[in-house]
Amino acid sequence: MVWLDNGILRLGFLPAAGGRLLSVVLRGQETLWRNSALLDAALHPVSGQRIEPHDGPMSAWSNYGGDKTWPAPQGWSGPGEWAGPPDPVLDSGPYRWETRRDPSGAAVITLTSADDPRSGLRIEREFTVSPGESAYRVRLVATNTGAEPVRWALWNVTQRAAGDPGGGGVWVGVDPADPRTVELAVGTGAPTYDLAGAGVIAVPHQDVVGKLGFPTASGWLAHAAGGSTTTQVVEVDPAGEYPDEGSRVEVWMEYPLDHPLPHLDDLQPSSRIVEVEVLGPLVDLAPGEATELTFRCATARGESPVRAVAEAGHWSAVTPHGTGGVTASFHAYVDGVLLLADDEQILGETRAGEPTELVVSRALLGRPVVVREHVTARNVPAGRLPQEEPA
Structure with a gap:
């Protein structure tokens, strides 16, 4: 071996x-x-x-x-x-x-x-x-x-x-x-x-x-x-x-x-x-x-239904949240900070191999996201926040 x-x-x-x-x-x-x-x-x-x-x-x-x-x-x-x-x-x-x-x-x-x-x-x-x-x-x-x-x-x-x-x-x-x-x-x-x-x-x-x-x-x-x-x-x-x-x-x-x-x-x-x-x-x-x-x-980790895969991780399907927003799960492949790509609004921390649960406004869905790696400060593409699916 x-x-x-x-x-x-x-x-x-x-x-x-x-x-x-x-x-x-x-x-x-x-x-x-x-x-x-x-x-x-x-x-x-x-x-x-x-x-x-x-x-x-x-x-x-x-x-x-x-x-x-x-x-x-x-x-x-x-x-x-x-x-x-x-x-x-x-x-x-x-x-x-x-x-x-x-x-x-x-x-x-x-x-x-x-x-x-x-x-x-x-x-x-x-x-x-x-x-x-x-x-x-x-x-x-x-x-x-x-x-x-x-x-x-x-x-x-x-x-x-x-x-x-x-x-x-x-x-x-x-x-x-x-x-x-x-x-x-x-x-x-x-x-x-x-x-x-x-x-x-x-x-x-x-x-x-x-x-x-x-x-x-x-x-x-x-x-x-x-x-x-x-x-x-x-x-x-x-x-x-x-x-x-x-x-x-x-x-x-x-x-x-x-x-x-x-x-x-x-x-x-x-x-x-x-x-x-x-x-x-x-x-x-x-x-x-x-x-x-x-x-x-x-x-x-995790077995949630997958909706998109990017370099920095994969996204599961979003679900409604009691606050009026939605819950989104990002399963990361790198350590870093999850940011909106256009204005660098922080969404959460990521750990390679682990899921990050987010509660976000519906207004953010569809916007591009990156993970800024802790060690290199490189912005790794993370796709877009998934859209809601028809009921």
Whole structure:
């Protein structure tokens, strides 16, 4: 195991298991799902298990959990589709790794796969953890190391423990004029969803094995369960061609079944899991060429419905307050002072990884906000105070 720790977040990597990020701990609270049948609490193999490359049908997959990167599209019908997991190189093979500290004080780890003869790719995963933040940044690179042109998209998959039906779930920012979804990899069914406001789709926890894709995703998603919310923000390419019927973001849900699913290669889920997935566009790569995808992942306590995600934190839906104003909850990723951006009116103090409850006048809703960091005095964008939603 390799660990990066800034005193707020502690990230644990297992390079031997496909370069996985297997632990993200926020002040003592684990936020990723990992498979306790394969790994113990210290992230060591349990008795009788070995971490080694493996292949075969999906029923043979050693799903360790955590966060990993694969090529897309997934499929088993030809060489232009990635026939995994399992996969002996990109998913379960050992990754080389190195760490460094950059001039800002951030800790950086780079994990690099072997050259994969099936896809023609080598995948590099770089994680950066900066001081004072409950967030980290990810840079993914896929390089064509083969002798022939290939066409792939980068696909990052993060597994978190799901809650029981009726609480929490996933929120995805979408084009408010076109909030489409597509059904993908239906096991027992496709997850149901609701419009949670202008430009936000909510996918509640539910008993289903299946996936939704979001072709008009605006670039952010959030998952709330187990007392915390994890968000991811990725830049989307409006002109890009994305795999899986144009999906820029995908959400997979599963729950324990007492029987395998023959049409999914005998997959038989044993846990409640949510996968939040971000994708890059499909890119034609000549030998030696590379494609890159970057995104930021952040975590804060609380499970309130998410309405917007910014660099400094995420906002929950506002609710009426007895004073005639509204209550707004801001879940911060940096320490500082929350200010109105235009006149610097102070709204409250923030602590990285923690929520700040505000009671504000309705006249302030929709105005831009920043967090002025305590250490650097930098103004970090915090979006806008959310508007009230129709009753």
